[in-house]
Amino acid sequence: MSQTEGSWQRRDFLRGAALLALAIGVPVAGVSLSDLDASEAPTDRQREMMRRVSQAVLPATDTPGAGDVGVGDFVILALAHGLDGTREPAGSAEIPWAVPQYQRRDGSVRYVDWLEGTLSRMGNGDFLRRDDAGLHDLVARIDAEAFAEGADAHPWRAIKGLILLGYYTSEVGGSQELRFELTPGRFDPALPMGPNTRAWSSDWTAVEFG
Amino acid sequence: MVDTAQFDAIVVGSGITGGWAAKELTEAGLKVLMLERGRDIPHQTGYDTEMKKPWDMPFRGSGDAEEWKREHPVQMLNRHFTEYTQGHFVNDRLNPYQTAPGTDFNWFRSYNLGGRSLTWGRQSYRWSDYDFAANKRDGHGTDWPIRYEDVAPWYDKVEEFIGVAGAAEGLPQLPDGQFQPPWALNAVERATRERIRQRWPERVLTVGRTANLTQPLGERGQCQARSICARGCSYGAYFSTQSSTLPAAKATGNLTLVTDAIVEKVDYDPATNRVTGVRWVDSKDGTRSRAGARMVFLNAGSFNSVQLMMNSASEAMPGGLANSSGVLGTHIMDHPSTLSAMAIMPGFEDVTTYGNRPTGVVIARYRNMDEMDGEGHTRGFSFQGGALQSGWTRGKRExxxxxxxxxxxRPPGPWRVVLVAFADCVPRARNRLTLDRTKTDAHGIPQLNIAFAFGKEEQAALAQAKADSAAMLTEAGGHVIMGFDQPGAGGGAIHEMGGARMGWDPATSVLNRWSQAHDVPNLFVTDGAQMSSSACQNPSLTYMALTARAADRAVGLLKENLI
Known part of the structure; x- marks a missing residue:
């Protein structure tokens, strides 16, 4: 990690927030990247990693992919603020995949560092030099490991969950990939459904109960 | 100390029952002061997040978990608490309370105009005589001094005013009311209802009875099927103080509303044996004020009304206001609740829905009615839940x-049915509120200490509910994938109640059959504090009916100069 990469300064936070706002329409005032400790701030390389990993999970099809709509930075923000329990202490028994270097003093996991380290190890070198198919393969291997029998607490599950959250609550993911209607105006209890029926991201019960 | 005007009545609290008290009393011609401890949230213009989309929110609706852990460690456990609605809940750090050793209790609160009427679940069920006679039948608690026929006309009045959508089913344990047209069951729920009924005719699955309008009502618009009610609804399509009772009270010209006013004491005059007014602290600048009145209605929310009575102890009433019985604070309850069963429902892959119905379904109580068939418990449980298709969040598990x-x-996921049990909570003396004499809030007011635990009856009811629900969903063609039989922490149902129970005997109860203090004739407590048992239905409709009934009684007594 270079000196520059390791010292994410306040202006960089704000710049990052502004970029995020441009990418996904989040008001800068509402984003709190500036609250991050320098030790928690991502490097440019980590931001690029998270953008490309997000895109690998949810790539562009007839709608843009997750990396295209700023989900990488959203995941970093979400992890910094502990969404989905990601700042809770994790016992070492629960995370056999994490070595101590990826845990904070309070026992929580530095997910971004863990992912970078894991991809580097699996990729035998600079994983960002890989093309999209090559990176997809690495991410798919991590995913398979994380969803293997008994791997419930695997760190990848938290990251993947936040990628999904970032995408399907973005305007593109929520209203183009899926459908969104804040004010349906009526309830139809039974409508025909076919293989091309798209779900409603504004079906809050479905979102809550998954 | 600022001494303000004299009123006919003071209503402490602006939530579900405070709004009703203010409406009824002002419409009867009384000059009423309503005091709300929290901030003003004006109807329509005060619902800041109502129209926000996830991508408008800094954390996409999920909220800043680190901030929540700091400021809202209890409120964040409430399923209605989101990034959109967090402004409708208290800051836990600034509003502390204590729990006794061994107590696990989450006290969910909304200190703002409208109280929890802004965020309530809107489920509106009548109680029956299986409920009002429950204490007498099994000996727990004290007998209610009222029965269904005493409350029925007030249920009518309340339902017609607030608007309750529901289906009449003719069930004695869940009496029908003055309903607007019901919301529809979806295809899976219709099938589940029929399959259960074929096997168990006494078990009735019906659509939830909810205070969401299926037809316009006065100035209030029809529900838009958004199901984001807790953000506030500028259509006025669900019942809240703001949408419903407050406009009615204001229209009389008889209401004075003061927000940011934390009532700390009710004044009592032993010479006349009457309460004479209340004292409050302005939460913004700390100034203290007083107002006088010919009567006081406590509607601060069950626990806060009890806290206020305890904190109003005086030389004449050292054990707390209107507490000659010594039972003030005791016999508090909350419904034990758990996810009893979740099942995947195959066979409905070609059907979906449109819009967000603002209610689920209910399976009315069927145990321990005319036949005592509960296993290890003597009361009831019922289920709420519904059939739903999973959404994108299923991808987190795949x-x-x-x-x-x-x-x-991209498409909707498989159908599943969820059944959540709510069981009766036995009233117990050991489950009680006390004032903590060593810890105060920022204004020097003693904190409340909660001692609470569920007992073997609640455990037994939820165990039977788990077994029953699995059997019903299996019979309906489902594959049960999970179910629980242990209640969560107390307070989880957000139905905390009791503490100033109603009863026949002044020696063993705080309130008489009119929600009126046995000891102090011009003091009425008409929120959940008055409850002598819990039933297994949502209680808010009953609170409202008892408030309207008490207000009518109070006005009559006032006009006859009896209080």
Whole structure:
């Protein structure tokens, strides 16, 4: 990690927030990247990693992919603020995949560092030099490991969950990939459904109960 | 100390019952002061997040978990607490309370105009004589001094005013009311209802009875099927103080409303044996004020009304206001609740829905009615839940990355049915509130200490509910994938009640059959504090009916100069 990469300064936070706002329409005032400790701030390389990993999970099809709509930075923000329990202490028994270097003093996991380290190890070198198919393969291997029998607490599950959250609550993911209607105006209890029926991201019960 | 005007009545609290008290008393011609401890949230213009989309929110609706852990460690456990609604809940750090050793209790609160009427679940069920006679039948608690026929006309009045959508089913344990047209069951729920009924005719699955309008009502618009009620609804399509009772009270010209006013004491005059007014602290600048009145209605929310009575102890009433019985604070309750069963429901892959119905379904109580068939318990439980299709969040549990994975999350997911049990909570003396004499809030007011635990009866009811629900969903063609039989922490149902119970005997109860203090004739407590048992239905409709009934009684007594 270079000196520059390791010292994410306040202006960089704000710049990052502004970029995020441009990418996904989040008001800068509402984003709190500036609250991050320098030790928690991502490097440019980590931001690029998270953008490309997000895109690998949810790539562009007839709608843009997750990396295209700023989900990488959203995941970093979400992890910094502990969404989905990601700042809770994790016992070492629960995370056999994490070595101590990826845990904070309070026992929580530095997910971004863990992912970078894991991809580097699996990729035998600079994983960002890989093309999209090559990176997809690495991410798919991590995913398979994380969803293997008994791997419930695997760190990848938290990251993947936040990628999904970032995408399907973005305007593109929520209203183009899926459908969104804040004010349906009526309830139809039974409508025909076919293989091309798209779900409603504004079906809050479905979102809550998954 | 600022001494303000004299009123006919003071209403402490602006939530579900405070709004009703203010409406009824002002419409009867009384000059009423309503005091709300929290901030003003004006109807329509005060619902800041109502129209926000996830991508308008800094954390996409999920909220800043680190901030929540600091400021809202209890409130964040409430399923209605989101990034959109967090402004409708208290800051836990600034509003502390204590719990006794061994107590696990989450006290969910909304200190703002409208109280929890802004965020309530809107489920509106009548109680029956299975409920009002429950204490007498099994000996727990004290007998209610009222029965269904005493409350029925007030249920009518309340339902007609607030608007309750529901289906009449003719069930003695869940009496029908003055309903607007019901919301529809979806295809899976219709099938589940029929399959259960074929096997168990006494078990009735019906659509939830909810205070969401299916037809316009006065100035209030029809529900838009958004199901984001807790953000506030500028259509006025669900019942809240703001949408319903407050406009009615204001229209009389008889209401004075003061927000940011934390009532700390009710004044009592032993010479006349009457309460004479209340004292409050302005939460913004700390100034203290007083107002006088010919009577006081406590509607601060069950626990806060009890806290206020305890904190109003005087030389004449050292054990707390209107507490000659010594039972003030005791016999508090909350419904034990758990996810009894979740089942995947195959066979409905070609059907979906449109819009967000603002209610689920209910399976009315069927145990321990005319036949005592509860296993290890003597009261009831009922289920709430519904059939739903999973959404994109199912992807969090599924393996896969890439195009195929993304495509797999595009359509609605499999149908599932969820049944959550709510059981009766036995009233027990050991479950009680006390004032903590060593810890105060920022204004020097003693904190409340909660001692609470569920007992073997609640455990037994939830165990039977788990077994019953699995059997019903299996009979309905489902594959049960999970179910629990242990209640969560107390307070989880957000139905905390009791503490100033109603009863026949002044020696063993705080309130008489009119929600009126046995000891102090011009003091009425008409929120959940008055409850002598819990039933297994949502209680708010009953609170409202008892408030309207008490207000009518109070006005009559006032006009006859009896209070």
């Amino acid at each position: 393996p896969g990355v890439g195009v195929d994975f993304k495509d797999s999350l």
